[in-house]
Amino acid sequence: MADRYLNFTGTPPGRFLTRRLGLPQPAPLRRWSPERPSLEGQLLHVTAGESAHREALASVLAGTGLDVVQAAERPAGVVVDATAVAGLDTLAEVHAALHPVVRSVEASGRVVVLGALPSADDHHQAAAQQGLEGFVRSLGKEIGRGRTVNLVRIAAGAPATAAESTLRFLLSPKSAYVSGQVIEVGGTGGELTVPESWERPLAGRTALITGAARGIGEAVAETLVRDGAQVVLLDVPSAEADLAKVAERLGGRALPLDITAADTGERIAEFVDALDVLVHNAGITRDRRLANMPAERWSSVLDVNLASVLRTTDTLLKAGAVRRGGAIVATASIAGIAGNAGQTNYAASKAGIVGLVRSLAPRAAAEHGVTVNAVAPGFIETKMTAAVPLFIREAGRRMNSLAQGGLPVDVAETTSWLASPGSGAVSGQVVRVCGQSLLGA
Secondary structure (H helix, E strand, O other): OHHHHHHHHHOHHHHHHHHHOOOOOOOOOOOOOOOOOOOOEEEEEEOOOOOOOOOHHHHHOOOOOOOEEOOOOOOOOOEEEEEOOOOOOHHHHHHHHOOOHHHHHOOOOOOEEEEOOOOOOOHHHHHHHHHHHHHHHHHHOOOOOOEEEEEEEEEEOOOOHHHHHHHHHHOOOHHHOOOOOOOOOOOOOOOOOOOOOOOOOOOOOOEEEOOOOHHHHHHHHHHHHOOOEEEEEEOOHHHHHHHHHHHOOOOOOOEOOOOOOOHHHHHHHHOOOOEEEEEOOOOOOOOOHHHHHOHHHHHHHHHHHHHHHHHHHHHHHHHOOOOEEEEEEEEEOOOHHHHOOOHHHHHHHHHHHHHHHHHHHHHHHHHHOOOOEEEEEOEEOHHHHOOOHHHHHHHHHHOOOOOOEEHHHHHHHHHHHHHOHHOOOOOOEOOOOOOOEEOOO
């Protein structure tokens, strides 16, 4: 469904009226397209403190294709290296670096702050580095014009190259609906491999996507194919006709299968010799307030959204069906982070995904060489949200820093970044794709 309010605010009368009434003024987001695959303009690179990453980071940023400079009047993006911030004096340098330029960042531009993990031994460093999180989240809520702000923390001892895939994603149109996020790299990761081509990082890789017949799952499949993957598409037998159409269009294989069946993992392993990417996208809702929720509505949601993910993941990892250097990406939700009235079952299942990711990631890396991450969508424009009553739908669209709903492709782009072999240093992360929703953190 078209966002008529967004379209209206793009007209002269709309701009005048919304400004006078103090209403949200969403800016059209620039997303990836074959014609315009990257940001255009200069990338301002500044440093707070004496960073050990300065030269290596400059080399990484040069690989983005942007013109990296130390001064710019209208930058397309700004990267502030704050990894050396260890106290309030160097924290002030972050303010000094961004204060003069933040208004001049181009519409749909990017601000990325690089930080370090807060120290367990130095409370001054920990305070300053944690301060960056509040700084970034607040700047994301005020910067406007479709611009995004994110924080990337580089683990101690990790090279700047560990953040390359993440920086390429965050400094591109592919991250249009990702803002206010804190992403850690170089900690408990899998096996980092530089792709032969950053344009097609999944070339030669096989990916399985559940819930792939429509909506977000279909968009994920399309994006992974664009990035070079061969895809296996799984959905319930009742969706077999739609599933077959998507598979034929994408040159993939269809696997109609009930994800909740006890032997699903074994049947996947029989159907696919080996996987490089496993995307758990299948999910359902059965909303009702807890006082009115029968056990069946609870159990059906938990079985599809969480139990099947746990069971299938365990089976495929035990069977060695996910190759070393591979990736598991599960779909959580901001409902699992912030909660939502009438969704105790759904929120429990999606919070369970968060717990799964954080617990499994270090063991999957150590034992299988596989990364485990989650995407947590906010309000995404789908057929399901189009059926939501008007005022609730409008609230969902506007209650984020970008003042609009996301698209299925936004979730797909984030999934593809996490699935890339270049993202082997990113694991155990839950990345919200929500335009920095005002709910949750």
